[in-house]
Amino acid sequence: MAIPIVNSIISWFLKKRIHQIDLFVKYPIDVQEELFHQLIFTSKSTEIGKQFDFETIKNYQTFTERIPIQKYESFEPFIERARKGEQNLFWNTNIKWFAKSSGTTNAKSKFIPVSDEAIEDCHMKAGKDMLCLYINNNPNTQLFTGKGLRLGGSSAVYEDKNSYFGDLSAIIIENMPFWADLSSAPKQETALMSEWETKMEAIINETINENITSLIGVPSWMLVLLNRVLEKTGKDTILEVWPNLEVYFHGGVNFNPYREQFEKLIPKKDFKYYETYNASEGFFAIQDQNGSKELLLMLDYGIFYEFIPMDSYEGEKSTAIQLSDVELDTNYALVITTNGGLWRYLIGDTIKFTSLKPYRIKITGRTKHFINVFGEELIIENVEEALKKACKKTKATIIDFTVAPIFMKGKSNGGHEWMIEFSKVPKNIDYFTELLDNALKSINSDYEAKRYNNMTLGMPKVHQARKDLFYDWLKMKGKLGGQHKIPRLSNKRDFMEELLQL
Secondary structure (H helix, E strand, O other), X not given: OHHHHHXXXXXXXXXXXXXXXXXXXXXXXXHHHHHHHHHHHHOOOOHHHHHOOHHHOOOHHHHHHHOOOEOHHHHXXXXXHHHOXXXXXXXXXXXXEEEEEOOOOOOOOEEEEEOHHHHHHHHHHXXXXXXXXXXXXXXXXXXXHOEEEEEOOOOOOEEEOOEEEEOHHHHHHHOOOHHHHHOEEOOXXXXXXXXXXXXXXHHHHHHOOXXXXXXXXXXXXXXXXXXXXXXXXXXXXXXXXXXXXXXXXXXXXXXXXXXXXXXXXOOOOOOEEEEEEEEOOEEEEEOOOOOOOOEEEOOOOXXXXXXXXXXXXXXXXXXXXXXXXXXXXXXXXXXXXXXXXXXXXXXXXXXXXXXXXXXXXXXXXXXXXXXXXXXXXXXHHHHHHHHHHHHHHHOOEEEEEEEEEEOOEOOEOEEEEEEEEEEEOOOOHHHHHHHHHHHHHHHOHHHHHXXXXXXXXXXXXXXXXXXXXXXXXXXXOOOOOOOOOOOOEOOOOHHHHHHHHO
8 A cells, every 4th residue: 555655645745836837827927027037136246247237137128238148158268167166157156066968069068057046946846847747637647656767868977176067867866855766767876877888788677677657768769778678578568568657758859750669669548748848058848738749838947038039040149039029930049047047048949839828839949950051941840840741651760860961063953961760661762752852842931942943952862871870970979878869950061971981
């Protein structure tokens, strides 16, 4: 009887948060405005607070006039000073944690400051909210009769003179409350192992005989783990290994290309998939309804949001708007001010609002991840939708992909070159390419115009990647595991050339 009672107690404790979530759903603008004033007031005595005279900032307009929008590069001098031990620079409490993030657009590592407030009031709170929303929607859940298998980053936390750095997931694990560690697998020492392939083996050995009821991690890496579990156990489906598995909490990459493969591995009609949207810089949104593809923007995590319409995007010179001014189905670049000391920080993600009451979003891509060499303005959302259509018609499934431009040479026109690793290859790759091209034309009028009579863009060139090509590339770059992702779209050919050589 002890386990069902524990399940009921934890569920009751987590569901208490629903009333606070209801509050920001009902009064979103008030909650954001109060948070805005709180962040300004808290940081007025910091170096950045004095530089921009936070003391006299009383409204949003003054805030935007005083403080420029900034990317990591312009904020980096402050971060480097903080890593050497200087405090009270951009946040009023001591910062000793830095989340190391290489991102997908730049080989150079970023070190994102993570304050105690960001850990407690953003990342930890979000972890509890993810469970809270799931439990609220599924009152008969048996989630806490077993354990959640978490597949985090591949690095331990490293000490660097006056501070510590590592994957955000490693920092979170280091700061986890005891009860969260008890309900998770693998154990902390395994989760923090730095060598990815050894860690993967250790996780499998430690969890195959556990009662795993939930999975948490990035889809591309979770698939690798689950397939290895089946290899190790000789079973046909994951439910034969973990019969009480009921939900997969995922984020980091678009789930659509992976959904069919998960459904084959976990053939359970009422199995739930819950998406989250988080980064080293903060935790932003959580799916709040069963079977939904929308994410509820979480407004009380110490993050003040601004948005730049992508049709007028000029990087740090852009003009942003606040939450009260957003519109449906407009592509926005996300700008955040956080309780980790980031001020008007452009994180590089783009989103669209699918609902304004409450504020729900979907992730559409990255500000840098697009192809616009020929004026085709191709974004990730277009590409993933077209792939989905081509796969559906040819019954193909994919593991990973990337797209690069083919530049014009002499009289030859330009084009797009695709590298796709299939888990189920289409019978006819030329027919697949034709379907992909037609889908892109139907989705993106700029692409269609450039493809007219092959005048600017020729037919796409699709390569069928050998098995594990992308995995081997990540391994070569020292980027196995965790939040490391394949760059989907690029205006350059560097990545494609490396893949072609491999």
